[in-house]
Amino acid sequence: GENVEQHPSTLSVQEGDSAVIKCTYSDSASNYFPWYKQELGKRPQLIIDIRSNVGEKKDQRIAVTLNKTAKHFSLHITETQPEDSAVYFCAALLSYGQNFVFGPGTRLSVLP
Amino acid sequence: DAGVTQSPTHLIKTRGQHVTLRCSPISGHKSVSWYQQVLGQGPQFIFQYYEKEERGRGNFPDRFSARQFPNYSSELNVNALLLGDSALYLCASSFKPPAEETQYFGPGTRLLVL
Numbered sequence: 001g002e003n004v005e006q007h008p009s010t011l012s013v014q015e016g017d018s019a020v021i022k023c024t025y026s027d028s029a030s031n032y033f034p035w036y037k038q039e040l041g042k043r044p045q046l047i048i049d050i051r052s053n054v055g056e057k058k059d060q061r062i063a064v065t066l067n068k069t070a071k072h073f074s075l076h077i078t079e080t081q082p083e084d085s086a087v088y089f090c091a092a093l094l095s096y097g098q099n100f101v102f103g104p105g106t107r108l109s110v111l112p
Numbered sequence: 113d114a115g116v117t118q119s120p121t122h123l124i125k126t127r128g129q130h131v132t133l134r135c136s137p138i139s140g141h142k143s144v145s146w147y148q149q150v151l152g153q154g155p156q157f158i159f160q161y162y163e164k165e166e167r168g169r170g171n172f173p174d175r176f177s178a179r180q181f182p183n184y185s186s187e188l189n190v191n192a193l194l195l196g197d198s199a200l201y202l203c204a205s206s207f208k209p210p211a212e213e214t215q216y217f218g219p220g221t222r223l224l225v226l
Contacts, residue, residue: 004154032210034214036217042219043202043217043219043220044155044202044217045217046214046215046216049214089155091154093210099157099160099168099170100145100147100155100157100210100215101157102154102156103154104153104154105152105153105154
């Protein structure tokens with residue numbers, strides 16, 4: 001079946017450094033890719049998303065890049081802060097069935 | 113403006129029982145999706161409803177069913193509970209189907225099956 005791979009599974013960075021999380025997907029017709037941040041015991045919160053008609057989108061310290069040919073997309077967080085520590089999930093919307101497939105998550109720890 | 117709400121917040125059941133989980137979408141949203149999130153994993157898609165019709169179904173057994181009401185709220189029912197059904201059940205809403213609109217998650221219902 002369709003799946004989304006996400007790497008790394010855990011990531012530790014020093015405060016102020018950048019963090020990059022990468023996802024690959026299998027459905028070549030997928031056209032919408034959101035990223036969610038989930039803090040312990042809380043709901044997933046949308047932080048940024050990208051549609052297949054653009055290659056990059058930026059919102060302050062957060063950016064997402066998409067390479068449709070290679071079927072991968074990445075989350076970039078610059079100038080990381082301790083409050084960025086959370087689990088981050090990527091997702092891809094399948095081209096059929098209104099079905100989102102989520103990656104397994106990346107646990108980001110920003111060390112002060 | 114209230115976000116997506118879910119009830120109950122926590123639930124403990126025993127194997128073989130059934131459970132009903134409820135979701136109220138953001139006011140004006142007509143699409144509701146249900147997800148199961150097992151501890152340490154990403155959410156797994158269960159169902160998606162738009163305008164009271166099922167629009168998508170994930171790879172879950174027939175013990176799982178759902179419906180959407182005229183006010184766009186939704187229920188997820190699970191029969192013959194198994195230990196493996198223990199998870200956080202998330203509801204997400206959007207104005208249109210997720211292919212066209214961003215979806216927003218509720219706080220979830222944490223189900224424990226003993």
